[in-house]
Amino acid sequence: MEHIINLRFGNKKIEVPSGTRVSAIVSHELKLNSSTPSYGENPVIALRMNNEILSFGAKLSVDADIEPVRLFSDLGKRIYRHTLSYLLAYASEKVFPQRRLIVGHALGDGFYYTFDGIYALDENDVKLLAKAMRELVDANLPIHQGTVSYNDALRHFKDKGYLATEMLLSYRNDPTLELFRCGEFMDITYEPLLPFTGLVEIWELKPYGDRGMLLRYPLSSDFLHIAKFRDNPLLFSVFRENKIWGNILKVNCLGEMNNICGSQEIFTFIRMNEDLQHRRIAQIADMVEQKGTVKVVFIAGPSSSGKTTFAIRLSIQLRLLGFNPIQISLDNYYRPKDQAPLDDEGKPDLEVLQALDLQLFQQNLKDLYAGEAVDLPKFDFRENGRRYYEGKPINLKNNTILVIEGIHGLNPMLIPGIDRSTTFKIYISALTQLNLDDHNRISTTDNRILRRIVRDNRTRSTTAQQTLEMWPSVERGETRHIFPFQNQADVMINSALEYELPVLKPYAEPLLKTVKPEAYDAYPTARRLLGFLENVYPIPADLVPSDSLLREFIGGSEFHSECHTS
Known part of the structure; x- marks a missing residue:
C-alpha cells in the first residue's frame, strides 16, 4: 500500500x-x-x-x-557558488581531462584555482574553460542527485584519478553516498546544487596570479551583476605563503591530514605547525624593530582570528628584541550596552567603531605620546558592562611599544592625527589552506565559526544555537568595518593551524547536535557543519602545546584562563 x-x-x-x-x-x-x-x-x-x-x-x-x-537569499547564494565550482570542474574534465584541477582559497568575490603539477594556466587555457562553462550553461542541463554504493563511488573516483576524494572516502564507511550527475560528469559535493546548469548565469573566469585563475561570482549586495574587480595582493601573498607551508608539511587536503592524524607522525606534525607559526611571528617582530620608529602596533582581524594570543606571543618576541611591550585591548574601550549604537533591527551594534569610546581612547593615546602617565581603563563584560580602573598608570619610554588589538585596529578613524611612521599595522585571520578534496574547499568562515562556538561555550556558556544566530550580524560587521581596511596593514598573518579541525571536532560536534530543527536560522548551518565534520579524523586536545594559539579557543592556555574577546 x-x-x-x-x-x-x-x-x-x-x-x-x-x-x-x-x-x-x-x-x-x-x-x-x-x-x-x-x-x-x-x-x-x-x-x-x-x-x-x-x-x-x-x-x-x-x-x-x-x-x-x-536563489537571491543567503542560503541560495551558497548553493549558487557551490554549483559554479561544480560547473568549472565539469568544464575542466571536458577541456583538460589529463589535468588535475584544484580549488584553492576564497579571494574577495571569487575562488582561486590552479592545475596540479607542471600545468600553469595561460590566458588561452582560461578562455577555453570559460567557453566550455558557457556552453554548459546555455545547454541548461539538469543536475541530478543520486545514491550510489560506497564501492561504486570509490571505484569511480579512482578511475577518474580523483585521489584526494578517494583518500577522503577511505575514512568513511557509509554504505551509500550521494553524488551529483550532470551529463557524463559525476562528482561528490557536500552541499546541495542548483537543479539546472542554466541558472549559473552570472560569473567571470579570469587569469590571476602567476599560474592560476579566479572564478568570480555576484556579491550578496547585487545578485544581478559582477562587481568591478578589486585586487587584494597582500591577502593573496598570505595564501601563497601558506601553500608553501602546506608543501613543507606535505598536507594540502583533508584526506592527507586524516592519514597523519591516525599515525605517530601527528606529534611531529603538530610541532612543525607550531614552529612555523612561531617563526612567522618572530619575523613580524623583526619587521617592527627594523622600522625603527614604531611606538604602537595595531592588530586587527575578524572574529575568532586569535588576536589575543597573537598579541601575547608577539609581545614575547618584542621583549627578546629589547622592547618593553604593553598590551591593550580595544575591548576595554567599549561603551556600556545601553549606550551602544543601534543596528537596523534596533539592537545594540557592538561591531561598529562608534561602539567604542573613541574620544577616551584618542585622548589616552595623545597623552601617552606627549609623555604623560595614563591610567588605562578595563571593561567588565558582565550584564550591561562597566568601565573601571586599576590605578596602574603607564607611560611611553624609549623602549616601550604599545600592542593594541581589536577588530577596528586598522580603521584610520581610530587614530586621526597620529604620525603613521610611529605605527605598525597587522591583519590576522584564520585562513585555512586545506581542501576537502580537489573540487570542494573548506571555508575559512566555517573554521572561524567552529572556533567561536567552542570558545563562547567554554568562556560565556553560550550555546551553539546562540552563536550561530548572532553570526550573520558578526559577518555584516566584518564586511563593513574590518575587511575594507585589510590592505591598510603592513603585514598579514594566517592564524590557522593545519591540525586544528581534528582538535576542534570533539568539542564542536556535541554542541552542534544540541541545535534542533526548530532553530530556524541556526539549524541549516549546524547540519552543514556536522556533515563536514564527519570527514575529519579527531585527535585529542592534550597534544596541543599550552602556548598554542588554538588554546585560546579550547582552553588550557598558559597565557590566560579565559578569553572574552570578539
Whole structure:
C-alpha cells in the first residue's frame, strides 16, 4: 500500500506519496517554478524540509513543514557558488581531462584555482574553460542527485584519478553516498546544487596570479551583476605563503591530514605547525624593530582570528628584541550596552567603531605620546558592562611599544592625527589552506565559526544555537568595518593551524547536535557543519602545546584562563 505523507506549506496542506522528489513538490504542488526558470526570476532552487536544506533531487519520506529557498537569499547564494565550482570542474574534465584541477582559497568575490603539477594556466587555457562553462550553461542541463554504493563511488573516483576524494572516502564507511550527475560528469559535493546548469548565469573566469585563475561570482549586495574587480595582493601573498607551508608539511587536503592524524607522525606534525607559526611571528617582530620608529602596533582581524594570543606571543618576541611591550585591548574601550549604537533591527551594534569610546581612547593615546602617565581603563563584560580602573598608570619610554588589538585596529578613524611612521599595522585571520578534496574547499568562515562556538561555550556558556544566530550580524560587521581596511596593514598573518579541525571536532560536534530543527536560522548551518565534520579524523586536545594559539579557543592556555574577546 502506498504510504502518504503530509506536507505543510504555510496554511496549505499537501498530501503526496512518500518518496516524492523535491522537484515535483516545487513544480506540481506549489507551482512555484516554470519548467525552465531563469536566473533573473529569482527562482526556487531548493526546499527547506523541517529546516533541513534539500536539493531538487532529494526525496521526501516523512511529514514535514516545507518552505522554498530562492536563489537571491543567503542560503541560495551558497548553493549558487557551490554549483559554479561544480560547473568549472565539469568544464575542466571536458577541456583538460589529463589535468588535475584544484580549488584553492576564497579571494574577495571569487575562488582561486590552479592545475596540479607542471600545468600553469595561460590566458588561452582560461578562455577555453570559460567557453566550455558557457556552453554548459546555455545547454541548461539538469543536475541530478543520486545514491550510489560506497564501492561504486570509490571505484569511480579512482578511475577518474580523483585521489584526494578517494583518500577522503577511505575514512568513511557509509554504505551509500550521494553524488551529483550532470551529463557524463559525476562528482561528490557536500552541499546541495542548483537543479539546472542554466541558472549559473552570472560569473567571470579570469587569469590571476602567476599560474592560476579566479572564478568570480555576484556579491550578496547585487545578485544581478559582477562587481568591478578589486585586487587584494597582500591577502593573496598570505595564501601563497601558506601553500608553501602546506608543501613543507606535505598536507594540502583533508584526506592527507586524516592519514597523519591516525599515525605517530601527528606529534611531529603538530610541532612543525607550531614552529612555523612561531617563526612567522618572530619575523613580524623583526619587521617592527627594523622600522625603527614604531611606538604602537595595531592588530586587527575578524572574529575568532586569535588576536589575543597573537598579541601575547608577539609581545614575547618584542621583549627578546629589547622592547618593553604593553598590551591593550580595544575591548576595554567599549561603551556600556545601553549606550551602544543601534543596528537596523534596533539592537545594540557592538561591531561598529562608534561602539567604542573613541574620544577616551584618542585622548589616552595623545597623552601617552606627549609623555604623560595614563591610567588605562578595563571593561567588565558582565550584564550591561562597566568601565573601571586599576590605578596602574603607564607611560611611553624609549623602549616601550604599545600592542593594541581589536577588530577596528586598522580603521584610520581610530587614530586621526597620529604620525603613521610611529605605527605598525597587522591583519590576522584564520585562513585555512586545506581542501576537502580537489573540487570542494573548506571555508575559512566555517573554521572561524567552529572556533567561536567552542570558545563562547567554554568562556560565556553560550550555546551553539546562540552563536550561530548572532553570526550573520558578526559577518555584516566584518564586511563593513574590518575587511575594507585589510590592505591598510603592513603585514598579514594566517592564524590557522593545519591540525586544528581534528582538535576542534570533539568539542564542536556535541554542541552542534544540541541545535534542533526548530532553530530556524541556526539549524541549516549546524547540519552543514556536522556533515563536514564527519570527514575529519579527531585527535585529542592534550597534544596541543599550552602556548598554542588554538588554546585560546579550547582552553588550557598558559597565557590566560579565559578569553572574552570578539
